[in-house]
Amino acid sequence: MVAKGSTTSTTSSAILDRVLSHLETFLCCLHRVWKVLTLHNKFKMEIVYVYTKKRSEFGRQCNFSDRQAELHVDIAPDEKLLQDYIEKNPCDTGIQCVQEMSEHEVNTERFETESRGINHVEGGWPKDVNPAEVEQTIRYRKKVEKDEIYMNTIQQLGNTMEHCIKQNNAIDIYEEYFADIDVDTSGDPPSAKTINVFRDPHELKRTATSLSWYPESTRKLAVAYSILEFQKFAGETSMDSYIWDIENPNKPELALKPVSPLVCLEYNPKDPHILVGGCYNGQLGFWDTRKGSHPVEMTAIEFSHRDPIYKTIFLQSKTGTECFSTSTDGQVLWWDIRKLGEPTESLLLCPNIKKDPRPQGGVSLEFEPTMPTKFMVGTEQGSVLSCNRKAKSPSEKIVCSFSQHYGPVYAVQRNPFFPKNFLTIGDWTARIWSEDLRESSIMWTKQHMSYMTDGCWSPVRPAVFFTSKMDGTLDVWDYLFKQNDPTLSIQVCDESLNSLRVQEQGRLVACGSHTGTVTLLELSDGLCNMQRNEKASVTAMFERETKREKILETRHREMRLKERSKSSQDREETHEQAAEEEEGEDLVSKAEAEFFKIIEAEKKALEDAENKRNVALAEMKRAIAQEEVSHNDYKEDGEEKEKMQDQVQQPAEESSVKTEDPLKS
Secondary structure (H helix, E strand, C coil): CHHHHHHHHHHHHHHHHHHHHHHHHHHHHHHHHHHHHHHHHHCCCCCCCCCCCCHHHCCCCCCCCCCCCCCCCCCCCCHHHHCCCCCCCCCCCCCCCCCCCCCCCCCCCCCCCCCCCCCCCCCCCCCCCCCCCHHHHHHHHHHHHCCHHHHHHHHHHHHHHHHHHHHHHHCCCCCCCCCCCCCCCCCCCCCEEEEEEECCCCCCCCEEEEEEECCCCCCEEEEEEECCCCCCCCCCCCCCEEEEECCECCCCCEEECCCCCEEEEEECCCCCCEEEEEECCCCEEEEEHHHCCCCCEECCHHHCCCCCEEEEEECCCCCCCEEEEEECCCEEEEEECCECCCCCEEEECCCCCCCCCCCCCEEEEEECCCCCCEEEEEECCCEEEEEECCCCCHHHHEEEEEECCCCCEEEEEECCCCCCEEEEEECCEEEEEECCCCCCCCEECCCCCCCEEEEEECCCCCCEEEEEECCCEEEEEECCCCCCCCCEEEECCCCCEEEEEECCCCCEEEEEECCCCEEEEEECHHHHCCCCCHHHHHHHHHHHHHHHHHHHHHHHHHHHHHHHHHHHHHHHHHHHHHHHHHHHHHHHHHHHHHHHHHHHHHHHHHHHHHHHHHHHHHHHHHHHHHHHHHHHHCCCCHHHHHHHHHHHHHHHHHHHHHHHHHHHC
C-alpha cells in the first residue's frame, strides 16, 4: 500500500509541474504582448490630420517663410525588444532608383513551328498475321467472328449503337431555328481585326504586288512577290512566289519558281489547280499545283510583252483556258494556255491614233463574265479605255475613254451588283463612274494626303468598297452610312500597301505591303452582311447622281455653245467692219483716181487747144505776110485780090471757131 501511495503522489506532482511550466510560459507570452501593445500606444501617430480654416481665407495667396527644423517623434531603439527578433539573411527588398519609362513593345524574332502527325492504319493484328496479306487477315477475321465472346460483345454494342442512331435521327443538333429572322447589324460599330500575318521568307524583302484567293475555299492565298523599282533588282534576290495556307503563317504551302519575278498572279475560276502569272520580263506562264513548283509552259519572249505584265485575267470560255494580259508597252494580248507559243489576238492601246500615234501603257484590267465581249483597261496616262473585242477594226475596238485622273489608274472594277457602274483608283482619289457619262464621274472621294494604290468592291454589299494608300492605311467606305469620309480606317502597317483583295464571301481582306508582308483582316458583321433595302437605296443613289451629272454636263455644253456662238458673232462683226472699211477705202481711191483722170484729161485738152490756137495764129500771120507781098505784085487785078482776101478770112474764122469750142467744153 505504501508503495502504491508513493507512486500516485509522484505522478500527481509531475503533472502539476508540467501545468505550472505551461502556465509560466503563457504568462511570459502575455507579458510580451502587453509590452508591445503598450509601446505601440505610447508612440502611436495620427495618420489623418484635418486642417480647418475660414471660408474667407480660401483662395488667398500663401506667404511662406523659413524656420528651424522641429523634431516631432523620436523613437529610440529598444534592446530588449530586439532580443525577440532574429536577423534575416539574405533579405529581398525592392527599390525604385531608376528613371521612370513609358510602356514599350518589342516584336522579337519569329519562332517558326510546324505540325506533324502519324496515322496508324494497320490495326491491332497479332504478330503472326501480316496486315499486308489479304488472305491472312480474312482468315483471322473469320476465326474471331466465330468466338462466342465476340458475338456477345457485338450484340451488346449493337443495342447501344442502335439507341444512339435513333437519338441522332430524332434530334438535329445543327438545326437553325431562327434562320429566317434578319439580324440588324447596322447599329454595331464597324470594326476589323487581324487574323494572321504572312511575311516574305526571303531575307531581301520584296513587294507583294498581287494577291489571288483560292476559288473553291478560303484556305489558300496566292501571293506574287517582285521588286518594281527600276534597277533595284539585285542578283541574289529570290524569284519565288508562294501559295499560303491562311491557318499556317510559318511556312508557305507551295513555292512557285518562275524564270523572272512574278508581278501578277491569278487563279483559274474553273480549275483551282491552275494559276497564270505575268513576269517582270514580259513573259506569261501557267502553273499546275499538282505538277510541282515549276511552270508547265511559258510564252516565247519574242512574242511576249516588252514591259512587265501588270494584270492578267481568265476569260469566260467553254474550255476555261483563255486569258488576256496588259503591260506598259501599250498592248493587250490574248492567250490560250494550251498553246502559249503566240498570242491568239492583240490590241494596241491608241485611242486617237491620228492625233497621237503613241500607245498608252496598260496598268490594270477589268472583265465581267456577264459581258464576254467587253473589257476595260486602266492606263498610265490616267484614262480608262472601254473596249469591245468583237469590233471589226482596231480603231473600233476602243469604244470610248474616261479621263479624270492625274496619274496611273491602278485599279478598275465593275460593281458586282450594278455592272454599269465601275470603280477606279488613281492619284489621290477613288471615283465611281457610269457608262452613260464619259465627261465626268458621278461620285468621288476627297483628295487624300497619301497616294492611293489599289481598291475593290465588296462582293456581298453593293455600297461598300475598299481602298489602300501609301501610308499603310486601309479605308473601308460605306456610301449608305457616310460619303465624305471612310466608315473605317485601319493602320495596317507603317510601309506602303501595294495590293488588296477581298474574299468571295466578303469577310476576309488581304493586304500586301511594300516589304512583302501580307496582313489578313476579318471584318465585322455589319460590313459583310447586306443591310435591309440596301440594293434599292444604292440603285436610287446611283441614278440620282447620274441624272445630276447629266444635267450639269448639259448646262456646261450649253454654256460652251453660247460662248462659241458669241465668239463667232464677234468674229463676223469684226470681219464686216473690216470689209466696210476696205470698201470705203476702195471708193475713196476710186474717186481720187477718177478725179485725177479728169484733171489729166482737162489738162491735155487745154494743151491741145493752146497748140491749135498757136498754129492758127502762125498761119494767119503767114497769110497776112503773103497778102502784103501779093498786093504789091498784083495791083492790077482787083478780082484776084478780093478772092485772096476771101480765102484768107475764111480760114481765120474757122480757126477762131475751133479754138473756142475746147474752152467751152
